[in-house]
Amino acid sequence: MIAKHCTTVPGGNTAWDPKSYLQFARLRERPVLELLERLPLQAPECIYDLGCGTGIATRLLAERWPQAELFGVDSSVEMLQEALALPIKVNWLNADVSQWQAEKPANLLFAAAVLHFIEDHESLLPRLLKQLRKGGCLAVHMPNWRDAPWYQLMLRALSEPGPSGLPLGTLALRKFMASRNVLSLDSYYRLLAPLTRELDIWETEHLQVVEGNSPIFDWVKVSALRPVLNALSEFEREVFLNKYLKLLHSHYPVEDDGHTLFPFKRTFIIATV
Numbered sequence: 001m002i003a004k005h006c007t008t009v010p011g012g013n014t015a016w017d018p019k020s021y022l023q024f025a026r027l028r029e030r031p032v033l034e035l036l037e038r039l040p041l042q043a044p045e046c047i048y049d050l051g052c053g054t055g056i057a058t059r060l061l062a063e064r065w066p067q068a069e070l071f072g073v074d075s076s077v078e079m080l081q082e083a084l085a086l087p088i089k090v091n092w093l094n095a096d097v098s099q100w101q102a103e104k105p106a107n108l109l110f111a112a113a114v115l116h117f118i119e120d121h122e123s124l125l126p127r128l129l130k131q132l133r134k135g136g137c138l139a140v141h142m143p144n145w146r147d148a149p150w151y152q153l154m155l156r157a158l159s160e161p162g163p164s165g166l167p168l169g170t171l172a173l174r175k176f177m178a179s180r181n182v183l184s185l186d187s188y189y190r191l192l193a194p195l196t197r198e199l200d201i202w203e204t205e206h207l208q209v210v211e212g213n214s215p216i217f218d219w220v221k222v223s224a225l226r227p228v229l230n231a232l233s234e235f236e237r238e239v240f241l242n243k244y245l246k247l248l249h250s251h252y253p254v255e256d257d258g259h260t261l262f263p264f265k266r267t268f269i270i271a272t273v
Helices: 018-037 056-066 077-084 121-128 149-159 171-178 185-195 215-220 226-231 234-251
Strands: 003-005 046-050 069-073 090-093 107-114 132-143 198-210 258-273
Touching: 003 018, 018 107, 018 132, 018 198, 056 069, 056 107, 069 077, 077 090, 107 185, 121 132, 121 185, 121 198, 149 171, 149 215, 149 234, 171 226, 185 198, 185 258, 198 215, 215 234, 215 258
Parallel strands: 003 090, 046 069, 046 107, 069 090, 107 132
Antiparallel strands: 132 258, 198 258
16 A cells, blocks of 8 residues: 655656566666665664665565564656565655655664755755664665766757757756756765765766667666756657767667676765764
């Protein structure tokens, strides 16, 4: 059963596509496992999986700590409906993480690939830390894609003149997509160190090897590209996609073995209070 709190979806109204999201489930699981391996907790009693989506991380949390009271929180009803099929005991909550408040103090707030969608981390992360019990952890991993080639190409496709001679979409959209939610590692240290007993911050770049006709586009269309596709008119969307796909295919050519190389950078944080 899904309990409904609030359902604001940052970045637009188009429904999340759980089937497409699960296309790369193995690769999306990898940073979750890396984060889990570094957690110092032994037997957390209350766990919230923030931005749980289809339950990729929720399942792993349930397997590691089967006795814990586990909550999965996500703004997408479609993603939660997919997660409901998992054979695990979870309290599913339909809520926007940017506004969500824990029903009870947590031992672990686990946020896999969600906080990079939310602005103002200077306020967000301290607010989340306040919802932890003493000795509890906030564990985060975030794609850090602002400087990635595929993201820069997306900005380029938006900014170049369209058939009207003007850039695509609104100035507000282009400014929103050019903004940075993910802070630098040292900024996270300065923000969180005064509020925590232990703090572990690191960054990785994983050379993801993907396959398909347009695997980079297939990856980004279900996440980073959603605000763009939501905001453009049908005609602008077609123009944008024609531009963007050509740029992607040029920058990310298919290798001789049929695979495409997709470097991907992530930021990790484990903050213990």
